[in-house]
Amino acid sequence: MSKPAQQSILTTIAAYIGVLIGYVNLLWLMPYVLEPEQIGLFKTIQDMALLLVPFAQMGIGNGITRFFPRIKHQKYAFFSFSLFLGMLGYALVVIIFLLFKNPIMTSFSDKAPEVNNFLQVALIITFFSVINTLLDAFSRSFLKIAIPSLIRDVLLRLLMALLVIGYYLAFYPFHFMIWGMGGVYLLAMLAMAGYMVHIGIFHFDFRWKGIPGSFRKEFIQYNTITLLGTAGALLIMKIDSLMVSSMIGLDANAIYTIGFSIAVVIEMPRRAISQVAMPLISEKFAANLLDEIDVLYKKIAVHQLLICLLIFLLIWVNIDTLYHFVPNKEVYQAGKWVVLLIGLGKLTDILFSVNGEIIVFSKFYVFNITATLLMCAAVILFNLALIPAFGIEGAALASLLAMFFYNLLKFFFVKIRLGFNPFTKGIFTILFTGGISWAVSFYLIPVFEPVLLDLLVRSSMVSLLYLALIYWLKAAPEAMDLVINKIKSIFYGRIN
Incomplete structure (x- = not known):
């Protein structure tokens, strides 16, 4: 069996295992361990963070996959440049978030004031998710998709389950569990980076002058177009959850x-x-x-x-x-x-x-x-x-x-x-x-x-x-x- 076929099969298996773990977490574990208000807070913070991710990464994940074949001779400079743009995008999102912090807090202050105590957690999750998304995209460009899929679909959900179980066993209080979500996304990012180091594709090259200006312009333009579509699609999936929390x-x-x-x-x-x-x-x-x-x-x-x-x-x-x-x-x-x-x-x-x-x-x-x-x-x-x-x-x-x-x-x-x-x-x-x-x-x-x-x-x-x-x-x-x-x-x- 060819390596791409093996990667495809393993990715499919990981995706379905991840779905199963996700449903056990949400339909049994969380309702068993947590009160409804706690589940609502957990999901609101997570959804808020994931809603910010496409804006912070500025569509770069899809851009890496599309443009990587054209820049293979300077792939690590392209990798470093993409990470820089991702961090720049995250910084812009944080600035905008802080500028609108008061209206955001006001929207939750009546029906869900607890959310306002953990807005920093949403920003932490967003940061680690942005980096992980870019590492995943770069790894995928090398046709290494099985392990990143395992980390994204299985490891992350297993760590979330362990986080909830730790609270159930009284290892830490509830507010620590919410902050622990940031630790879960950090561990997933470190696992992704560790895998890339292991297979020899994690290198930084800051010689960006070798990347043609026309290429950079086209890359950024494509990312901007992709950003609008990706962010819009995720907004459709997540906004109702946030509005239910803030309005009910x-x-x-x-x-x-x-x-x-x-x-x-x-x-x-x-x-x-x-x-x-x-x-x-x-x-x-x-x-x-x-x-x-x-x-x-x-x-x-x-x-x-x-x-x-x-x-x-x-x-x-x-x-x-x-x-x-x-x-x-x-x-x-x-x-x-x-x-x-x-x-x-x-x-x-x-x-x-x-x-x-x-x-x-x-x-x-x-x-x-x-x-x-x-x-x-x-x-x-x-x-x-x-x-x-x-x-x-x-x-x-x-x-x-x-x-x-x-x-x-x-x-x-x-x-x-x-x-x-x-x-x-x-x-x-x-x-x-x-x-x-x-x-x-x-x-x-x-x-x-x-x-x-x-x-x-x-x-x-x-x-x-x-x-x-x-x-x-x-x-x-x-x-x-x-x-x-x-x-x-x-x-x-x-x-x-």
Whole structure:
């Protein structure tokens, strides 16, 4: 097996292990050990820090990956220059943060005053995260992705778990645990730097005069464009959490965060499909194979909706059972409608297929930044309007509305500019099938007293009905043929 293939497999394994650890941390460990207000404070500080990261690193992480092949002969000067820009960006963010410190503190002083005691922790986490992101990008440029992924996805979450367990065992008080988050990100950064030293790619070279001025200008321009898109996308993911804390309280943010985390499982297959689709779309644009991109657009829409809608159904028909396993479920179960609304929002992303990826690799890529910034403004405005009226459900509804209009805007742009349309008969057939499967679960399947039995029976019946209808109605014939042939090969292989 080739080294790139091995790296890819190891990275995938690390990503899924990291997701599993993350869900154990958030859905079981934290609710078991911490009070809702403590979880809310923990996540608010972490989300605030991560929200600052793309602004501080100024899009340099993506720029390193894109421009590294052109500067290999001066790679360590490029590395040092990138780190310098990252630290400069962090310094600018700190200055701006301090200038607006009073308004920030005022926004939390009423409902979540505890946040104001730990703003320095957010800045510390931001610093270590910025450096770690740049080290990760540089390592990735050498095609060393498995260990950085292990550090990012597994080690960091394990250290967070140990930090919470240490508090549970009374090794230190709660405020020390919050400050300890900075130590966790420091250890992750040191692990990344240590790995790079071990493989011999951690060197500083301050002879920047050898880097052409035109190259530096292009590098900084690209980073600026990337910054707007990356920061906007992260703002969309994190701003609702911060606004829930500031407008309702930390306990509400804990409930919202757990509900949000359950819902985002729905889009995991979409992320994987996107990673595979991006190089294909890029290649086809380079070859001007627009008709093939349109075909791919339609196929991806059908296949990712087929998978993700089933996951959504399995989560929603079992939502009360899923909350049964969360410690202090009577508190956190109030977030079940957050799961529904955020889940529907994620389904809009899935339904409109890879419209964002198509725009990014087309000559109209700047529009993606415009659309992202418009969505950021929409999220904030919707949250300001809906949170006072509907609480955490208002925040979830704000995200749903923003995601829908965001995707609708990109859909019309792709349709008008490129003539592509992801909607086929299969899309509507799958949606119809999903509706029938939910109705059968809600109206016809009785509730069984043992929760595990109810989970098993309900999940099995909904899955079988959903897949049977998909097959009978020929909603996704290619996908179903692939599944059936795989089952046949396994079955006959065992017989022979």
